[in-house]
Amino acid sequence: MKAPARPIRRATLHHSAVEELRAMILDGELPPGVRVPEVQLCEQLGISRTPLREALRVLSSEGLVELRPHRGAIVAPVDPGEIGAIFEVMDALERLAGTLACRNGSDAEFAKLDRMHDQLVTQHEAGERAAYFLTNRQIHSQIVAMARNPALEATYAGFAAKILRARSLANYDTGRWQESVDEHEGFMAAFRRRDAEEAGALLADHSRRTAVAVIQALRQPPAQGMVQEGGAVTDAEPLNAG
Amino acid sequence: MKAPARPIRRATLHHSAVEELRAMILDGELPPGVRVPEVQLCEQLGISRTPLREALRVLSSEGLVELRPHRGAIVAPVDPGEIGAIFEVMDALERLAGTLACRNGSDAEFAKLDRMHDQLVTQHEAGERAAYFLTNRQIHSQIVAMARNPALEATYAGFAAKILRARSLANYDTGRWQESVDEHEGFMAAFRRRDAEEAGALLADHSRRTAVAVIQALRQPPAQGMVQEGGAVTDAEPLNAG
DNA sequence: AGTTATAATATTGTATACAATTTGGCACGG
DNA sequence: CCGTGCCAAATTGTATACAATATTATAACT
Numbered sequence: 120m121k122a123p124a125r126p127i128r129r130a131t132l133h134h135s136a137v138e139e140l141r142a143m144i145l146d147g148e149l150p151p152g153v154r155v156p157e158v159q160l161c162e163q164l165g166i167s168r169t170p171l172r173e174a175l176r177v178l179s180s181e182g183l184v185e186l187r188p189h190r191g192a193i194v195a196p197v198d199p200g201e202i203g204a205i206f207e208v209m210d211a212l213e214r215l216a217g218t219l220a221c222r223n224g225s226d227a228e229f230a231k232l233d234r235m236h237d238q239l240v241t242q243h244e245a246g247e248r249a250a251y252f253l254t255n256r257q258i259h260s261q262i263v264a265m266a267r268n269p270a271l272e273a274t275y276a277g278f279a280a281k282i283l284r285a286r287s288l289a290n291y292d293t294g295r296w297q298e299s300v301d302e303h304e305g306f307m308a309a310f311r312r313r314d315a316e317e318a319g320a321l322l323a324d325h326s327r328r329t330a331v332a333v334i335q336a337l338r339q340p341p342a343q344g345m346v347q348e349g350g351a352v353t354d355a356e357p358l359n360a361g
Numbered sequence: 362m363k364a365p366a367r368p369i370r371r372a373t374l375h376h377s378a379v380e381e382l383r384a385m386i387l388d389g390e391l392p393p394g395v396r397v398p399e400v401q402l403c404e405q406l407g408i409s410r411t412p413l414r415e416a417l418r419v420l421s422s423e424g425l426v427e428l429r430p431h432r433g434a435i436v437a438p439v440d441p442g443e444i445g446a447i448f449e450v451m452d453a454l455e456r457l458a459g460t461l462a463c464r465n466g467s468d469a470e471f472a473k474l475d476r477m478h479d480q481l482v483t484q485h486e487a488g489e490r491a492a493y494f495l496t497n498r499q500i501h502s503q504i505v506a507m508a509r510n511p512a513l514e515a516t517y518a519g520f521a522a523k524i525l526r527a528r529s530l531a532n533y534d535t536g537r538w539q540e541s542v543d544e545h546e547g548f549m550a551a552f553r554r555r556d557a558e559e560a561g562a563l564l565a566d567h568s569r570r571t572a573v574a575v576i577q578a579l580r581q582p583p584a585q586g587m588v589q590e591g592g593a594v595t596d597a598e599p600l601n602a603g
Numbered sequence: 604a605g606t607t608a609t610a611a612t613a614t615t616g617t618a619t620a621c622a623a624t625t626t627g628g629c630a631c632g633g
Numbered sequence: 634c635c636g637t638g639c640c641a642a643a644t645t646g647t648a649t650a651c652a653a654t655a656t657t658a659t660a661a662c663t
Binding site (some may be wrong): 372373374409410412430431432433538 | 615616617618619623624625626
């Protein structure tokens with residue numbers, strides 16, 4: 120929709136590799152715990168080891184990959200305890216985002232938020248689960264963007280990525296769906312009143328309840344998150360095909 | 362058998378390079394805005410370009426370095442606006458740390474915190490500024506450690522590093538010193554009562570007041586380092602080392 | 604047979620060589 | 634005199650070759 124004024128062309132292979140690998144990890148294409156053999160990924164991405172290794176260092180810094188000196192890299196396992204800790208911080212970030220969004224968001228942004236919320240409700244009623252989750256994420260991103268705080272935005276994105284990964288491997292929800300929509304209604308009402316404190320509090324509460332559900336789901340299924348090696352890897356297009 | 366006294370031995374050069382470069386940046390040896398010529402740093406550190414470049418990617422991910430494709434890396438400039446945003450998040454993290462520390466800290470840790478605080482007061486009365494600042498940082502790190510939340514700890518450390526850099530180039534303080542000590546007295550009293558809410562609130566307030574002072578100092582002084590391109594690089598030595 | 608020592612293999616870590624892009628300067632033309 | 638276009642130098646980006654370490658397999662010994 121928006122015409123990007125200038126889509127910054129990251130001409131460097133290692134940066135493309137970061138994005139590619141991050142997407143592969145978040146999509147579950149590279150499951151937690153699997154070893155990341157450099158040469159195999161190199162020919163899969165059509166690049167050499169140098170940019171790939173630089174990408175692995177970045178992803179390690181982001182916490183999506185674990186580097187074990189001389190023993191290879193693995194996709195970071197998803198530990199319920201760690202996810203719990205992440206959610207504790209996330210609650211605080213959500214609260215901050217809600218408060219700041221009320222203070223700094225423009226009327227146009229609030230209107231857009233309202234439209235997104237309507238869409239969310241529609242998708243819930245229609246039972247379109249995948250679309251709902253996407254809209255849900257977009258709503259929270261929108262709130263964070265309205266906070267006008269790049270540091271918050273970056274930190275939030277990092278935690279959201281890890282939480283997304285946890286959610287995707289524990290097939291959480293069903294029972295929580297209706298509840299979650301109700302909570303959305305709650306903080307949207309606060310947003311419409313521009314009640315910064317209340318919006319923040321309700322967002323933090325929403326995050327906390329999500330945390331409980333996700334962690335509970337994470338402890339139940341057989342998949343501990345430690346998947347054995349040789350995990351599924353499908354083909355990917357070479358990065359330097361341009 | 363237990364691990365040796367030094368549990369983690371990072372034998373890889375790129376990891377050592379990360380720590381070395383990060384220290385150089387935080388110490389002001391590499392001032393904000395300066396270009397980071399790879400070859401020069403290579404011979405300075407006695408390594409080749411490969412591990413150095415991997416280190417630069419990591420530092421870029423941490424926000425201490427900016428990579429401009431094909432145009433070299435620069436030490437990230439210190440922008441007052443960005444520092445303000447960072448402090449907004451920091452306030453929330455301090456509050457969370459204070460609250461969790463009350464809930465999760467052991468009595469031994471609280472006792473240690475008390476001793477550190479006594480030391481802080483002593484150093485303030487003695488006018489030992491450098492020692493005071495070190496103890497101050499250690500106290501806040503101790504509080505964060507008592508929160509028992511690795512995600513919080515890591516995020517906090519990242520923000521603290523950037524704030525430290527801002528503080529060191531704006532030689533802020535003097536007027537704020539006494540006030541800061543008073544605030545420490547305040548949240549320490551809350552800690553002794555194990556009043557989680559109050560401790561968190563006072564820590565957040567302390568952080569907010571620090572933010573005001575730092576940012577104000579940052580906008581005024583002979584800030585030589587926060588220019589964009591090739592600005593103001595006399596030499597590395599005489600910054601704040603003494 | 605089980606265990607330990609040793610060697611072979613594979614994979615990672617580092618260094619260097621090569622390619623691509625930017626930057627600065629200079630000539631030419633307006 | 635100033636602007637434009639091209640060329641040269643320098644620096645970054647990438648690929649490959651080499652070195653070091655961990656893992657696995659083998660074999661000898663108790």
